Amino acid sequence: MNSISKLRIQFGVWRAKNVSQNHFVLVLSLVIGVVSGLAAVVLKNTIHLVRHWVVSQASQGEFNFLLLFLPMIGILVTLLLVLYVIRDNLSHGISKILHAISQTGGMLKLHHTFSSVLTSTFTIALGGSVGAEAPIVLTGSAIGSNLGRFFRMNHKTIMLLIGCGAAGAVGGIFQAPIAGVIFTIEVLMLDLTTLSIAPLLIASVSGTTISYFFLGKDAEFNFLLVHPFDLHNIPYYILLGVVGGFVALYFNHSVMALEVWYGKIKRRYTKWLVGGSILSLLIFLFPPFYGEGYPTISALLNNNISELFSNSPFYNLQNAWWAVPLFLLLLIGLKVVATASTNGAGGVGGVFAPSLFMGGVTGFLVARLLNLTGWVDLPEGYFALAGMSALMSGIMHAPLMAIFLIAEITNGYGLFVPLMISSALAFVTVKSFDRHNLYTKQLAMKGELITRHKDQAVLTLMKLNKVIETDFVTVRPRMTLGELVNVVSQSRRNIFPVLNSQEQLVGVVSLDDIRHIMFNQEMYTTTTVDKLMIVPPAMLDIDANMDKVMEVFEQTGAWNLPVIEKGQYMGFVSKSKIFSVYRRVLINYSDE
Numbered sequence: 001m002n003s004i005s006k007l008r009i010q011f012g013v014w015r016a017k018n019v020s021q022n023h024f025v026l027v028l029s030l031v032i033g034v035v036s037g038l039a040a041v042v043l044k045n046t047i048h049l050v051r052h053w054v055v056s057q058a059s060q061g062e063f064n065f066l067l068l069f070l071p072m073i074g075i076l077v078t079l080l081l082v083l084y085v086i087r088d089n090l091s092h093g094i095s096k097i098l099h100a101i102s103q104t105g106g107m108l109k110l111h112h113t114f115s116s117v118l119t120s121t122f123t124i125a126l127g128g129s130v131g132a133e134a135p136i137v138l139t140g141s142a143i144g145s146n147l148g149r150f151f152r153m154n155h156k157t158i159m160l161l162i163g164c165g166a167a168g169a170v171g172g173i174f175q176a177p178i179a180g181v182i183f184t185i186e187v188l189m190l191d192l193t194t195l196s197i198a199p200l201l202i203a204s205v206s207g208t209t210i211s212y213f214f215l216g217k218d219a220e221f222n223f224l225l226v227h228p229f230d231l232h233n234i235p236y237y238i239l240l241g242v243v244g245g246f247v248a249l250y251f252n253h254s255v256m257a258l259e260v261w262y263g264k265i266k267r268r269y270t271k272w273l274v275g276g277s278i279l280s281l282l283i284f285l286f287p288p289f290y291g292e293g294y295p296t297i298s299a300l301l302n303n304n305i306s307e308l309f310s311n312s313p314f315y316n317l318q319n320a321w322w323a324v325p326l327f328l329l330l331l332i333g334l335k336v337v338a339t340a341s342t343n344g345a346g347g348v349g350g351v352f353a354p355s356l357f358m359g360g361v362t363g364f365l366v367a368r369l370l371n372l373t374g375w376v377d378l379p380e381g382y383f384a385l386a387g388m389s390a391l392m393s394g395i396m397h398a399p400l401m402a403i404f405l406i407a408e409i410t411n412g413y414g415l416f417v418p419l420m421i422s423s424a425l426a427f428v429t430v431k432s433f434d435r436h437n438l439y440t441k442q443l444a445m446k447g448e449l450i451t452r453h454k455d456q457a458v459l460t461l462m463k464l465n466k467v468i469e470t471d472f473v474t475v476r477p478r479m480t481l482g483e484l485v486n487v488v489s490q491s492r493r494n495i496f497p498v499l500n501s502q503e504q505l506v507g508v509v510s511l512d513d514i515r516h517i518m519f520n521q522e523m524y525t526t527t528t529v530d531k532l533m534i535v536p537p538a539m540l541d542i543d544a545n546m547d548k549v550m551e552v553f554e555q556t557g558a559w560n561l562p563v564i565e566k567g568q569y570m571g572f573v574s575k576s577k578i579f580s581v582y583r584r585v586l587i588n589y590s591d592e
Contacts (some may be wrong), residue, residue, distance in 0.1 A: 016418045021157075025199055028147055028161060033168035033203035036140035037210030040172030043117050043132050044215065050125035051291055053122065067127065067283045067290065067311075071342075072334020074126025079272055079346035086115045093138030094439045097162065097188060101146065105160040107149065112142035123347035129279060129289045129338035133173050134350020137183075140169030140207070160199060163190045167200045168207030175211050176408035177178050179401050180204035186398040187439065196413065201473045209223065227379065229417055236378060240366050241390050241422040245429025247332060247362050248355075248394025251431075252438045254336040255351070262344030275345025281584035282338045285309045288331060289338045296331075300384040301410065302454035314436045321372070328365040332358055351438060355395040356388050363422075385412050389419040390426035397437040399427040468542075470571040474499050475529050477506060482524030484532070495560055497569055498533045505562050505569040507533030511565060539564050549573070 015024060054066060082090055088109065093116055100108050116135035124132055144165030148158035163184040171180035181200045184190055253266035265271045282287045288296040288308055308327065309318040317323040339354045367383035370376050385406060392402035403419045406412060412419070473491045475484060475498055487496065494511035509532055519521055537556035540549055542565040552561065553575060563570045 004021050015151075020347050022149075022195065025153075025157060025160065026202060028144075028151070029164040029199035029203040030206050032140065032144045032147060032161060032164045033171070033206030034210055036136070036144050036153050036165055036168035036203070037172035037207035039114075039117055039139050039143075040136050040169055041211055041214045043121060043136055044173065047125045047132060047291065054126070054290075065284075065288065068280050070282045071127030071129075071283055071290075072272070072345075074122045074124075074128055075272060075276050075279075075342065075345045075347040077122040077126075078128075078348055079268065081115075081122070082346065082348070083117050083268070085229070086111055086119070088115070090116055090135075091343055091433075092117055092439070093134035093350055094187065096138060097141045097166065098439060100141075101159060101162065101188065101190070105155055106145050106162050108138075108142040108145040108162070110142070110146055112138055113146060114139070119348040123342065124291050127279070127283055127290045128341045128342040128347040128349055129283070129291070129335070129354065130347060130349025131292055131351060131353025131356075132349065133170070133352035135310055135348060136173050136351075137166050137169045140165030140167075159190055160196050163196070164199050164203035165190060167204035170207075171204040172207035172211045172410050175208050175215070175217075176405050177201075177204040177208040179405035179408055180207065180482070182401040182404055183187060183398070187396055187437075202400065229382075229415055233376075233378060233418070234421065236367075236370060236376070236383075237386055237418045237421045237426060240363055240383060240386055241425025242429055243366055244359065244387055244390025244422060245394045245426040246363055247358060247431055248426060248430050251336055251351075251358060251391070251395055252357070252434065255340050255438060258337065258340035258344060262340070268346060272345045275341040279341040279345065282334055282341070285313060286327075286331060286334065286338075288357075292336075292353040294353065297356060297360040297384070297388070301381045302361045303381055325365060325368055325541065328361050328368070330490050331361045332365070332433055351395060353394075355392045359391030360384040361387070361390035362391060366524075378454075382415060382418065385410060385415055386418045386422040391423040394426040394430040395424040395438060397427065397430065397440075399423040467573050467577050468571040469574060469577060472497055472572055474502075474569070475509065477528065477530035477533070479529045481527040481529075481532070483512075484514070484529055485518055485524070488514075488518070491492075495572065497562060497572070498529055499569055503568055505536075505539065505564060506530075508536050508562070509533045536562050541565070542570055 009507055019027075054070060078548050082088070088111065096108070096112070100106055112417050117140045120128075120130075120132055120135035124130060141162045142165065144161035144163070145158060148161040154160065166188055167177075167180035167184050169180070170183045171177045174180075181197075181204050184200055190196075199343055238436050262271055262275060265274065279289075287310060296308060299305070305324055306318060308324075309315045314323070314327065318327075335354060335358050339349075339351065342349060361384075363381050363383040366387070367378040367380040370378055371380070389402045389406045392405065393399040396402070402423045403416070406419055407416060472493050473487055475496050477485055477498055477500065479487075484496070488511065496509040496511075497505055498507040498509060500506050507530070509529060513534065514532055517527070536551050540552060540563045542563055544552075549561075560572050560574045562572055
């Protein structure tokens with residue numbers, strides 16, 4: 001036992017005697033929030049400094065030829081770090097957290113506490129068209145997970161600390177403490193109790209405070225509410241919500257389709273060459289795709305259209321009445337390609353920033369098109385703000401987080417009603433077509449997603465290989481009844497699996513089926529097992545999720561079913577064992 005292990009044991013003993021569990025969790029939530037906030041500060045500062053340097057190299061209105069190769073360099077550095085230093089897959093940070101919550105008891109690898117920050121810095125700072133939020137949320141959650149396991153916390157507490165890390169990260173990256181807490185509830189879908197709220201609030205506020213200390217208190221986007229919300233514009237915000245919902249559907253389905261397409265390219269460097277080339281060309285033609293795209297959002301909120309065309313080949317066209325709507329429409333259509341190409345080429349980043357970018361562009365475009373009719377005079381910056389809320393709500397299926405996040409990062413609290421309208425309608429529109437969001441769809445298809453439905457959640461937490469019973473005595477097809485009776489006399493079970501020479505299950509002998517002939521000695525040498533066995537009503541694959549297992553039990557009416565792995569017999573699973581484990585997991589999952 002090394003010195004660290006001894007120190008941990010001694011500290012654990014001291015803590016158990018002097019500090020209650022609840023108080024210790026509060027201390028850990030503070031630590032997690034502070035460290036997550038520091039990670040967010042480092043990532044944001046690095047990205048912004050590098051972007052400022054890149055932009056300073058280009059002259060206003062001229063082609064920026066740096067954009068033709070900088071994104072590829074950033075993704076290549078990221079790819080090399082992933083392949084030769086980290087040696088693990090870092091894509092889909094939020095999905096990794098959800099998978100850890102539902103499948104690995106909240107275990108996130110130690111390298112996740114720094115690897116996503118490191119790699120996403122190179123990806124985004126040099127032009128990758130993705131967001132830094134998912135990597136920083138994975139970082140915060142990994143800090144919570146590893147601290148919980150270091151101090152040997154139970155399953156429930158580790159889940160809470162993961163949520164604290166996520167809340168602190170969101171609070172730190174956006175300076176939005178309320179959104180940090182709501183993110184944990186809506187997106188991570190943790191089953192929280194009243195005792196969980198205090199640690200989440202502490203983590204979120206501490207992450208936000210650290211961010212304030214180093215970055216100042218200015219909102220992420222400069223926005224000034226000049227006029228109060230106009231009730232006459234409600235129908236147009238309703239329209240924006242519906243349009244935003246369909247744009248969110250386009251984003252989700254297009255990103256997944258492009259991921260599948262890039263997944264078919266087997267060679268990593270071929271992916272980098274293809275995806276990086278597409279990304280670099282898009283950024284060269286449309287500089288707003290560079291990095292997170294937040295300068296573009298600020299320009300839209302303040303009606304600074306010339307900023308959109310800065311360093312673009314289309315700079316001289318910006319004064320044509322049709323140029324701005326067409327340019328914005330192209331941004332909406334091609335942003336998906338830029339985002340998917342960044343990750344497909346080997347970059348690391350999330351969809352927080354792309355959803356905000358597309359939302360701002362969508363809202364501004366809707367208002368601009370309505371204004372061009374001459375019937376109305378809508379505040380285009382306000383609609384850009386509401387569009388951000390609509391797209392985030394639709395893409396992430398998180399309407400409350402979208403409302404509070406947009407209000408917090410823009411100081412747009414006076415537009416709560418438009419934010420609520422557009423966010424709610426976008427969410428309803430998307431949910432009419434897609435039950436799951438971009439993060440959860442693949443996990444749900446595999447039956448690996450924790451939901452707020454406690455029965456479903458408990459089944460997801462249970463694993464078939466943990467409930468298999470292996471104390472059944474096996475028999476062979478050519479064994480005689482006499483030999484079978486001898487086996488029965490030495491077994492405590494009433495089921496006997498029949499295996500062939502390849503250890504494959506070919507049938508089952510039930511004690512109830514042979515009870516009437518067990519003592520008929522005339523049949524001991526003439527009757528063999530293959531004449532007495534029956535074929536089980538179903539066989540369960542060891543990789544089947546418990547939801548599917550219960551469905552098979554329901555369909556067959558069986559009480560015991562055999563489990564196989566690659567055709568080989570592994571054991572039996574019974575309803576009684578499942579119910580026993582189910583009750584234990586439910587108590588652990590739900591207990592205060």
